[in-house]
Amino acid sequence: MDGTVAPPVRSASGREHRAERCSEGLERAATLLSPPAIAAVGIAVIDPLARRRLDLFADGGRTSLIAAIVLHPMGQIMIRFRRPED
Numbered sequence: 001m002d003g004t005v006a007p008p009v010r011s012a013s014g015r016e017h018r019a020e021r022c023s024e025g026l027e028r029a030a031t032l033l034s035p036p037a038i039a040a041v042g043i044a045v046i047d048p049l050a051r052r053r054l055d056l057f058a059d060g061g062r063t064s065l066i067a068a069i070v071l072h073p074m075g076q077i078m079i080r081f082r083r084p085e086d
Contacts, residue, residue, distance in 0.1 A: 023082040033075035040068035 044064035048056050056065075 030075035037071035
């Protein structure tokens with residue numbers, strides 16, 4: 001005997017289950033990124049307008065907008081990596 005072992009053959013239902021678990025995890029991670037992106041937009045835009053300031057980039061508004069611009073596409077990219085379940 002040469003000591004090699006053949007890899008186990010995965011059934012279609014096993015592959016589907018793994019794809020579903022991977023997709024579920026990616027969807028949860030994308031969902032985790034969405035609320036901070038929305039909050040960052042709120043901090044950057046709504047707060048200065050509520051204080052009757054027209055300068056959105058003052059007092060950390062630029063940083064909040066950059067955070068929102070980074071977080072939202074990260075969630076969208078994660079969703080695109082989902083595996084097909086068929």
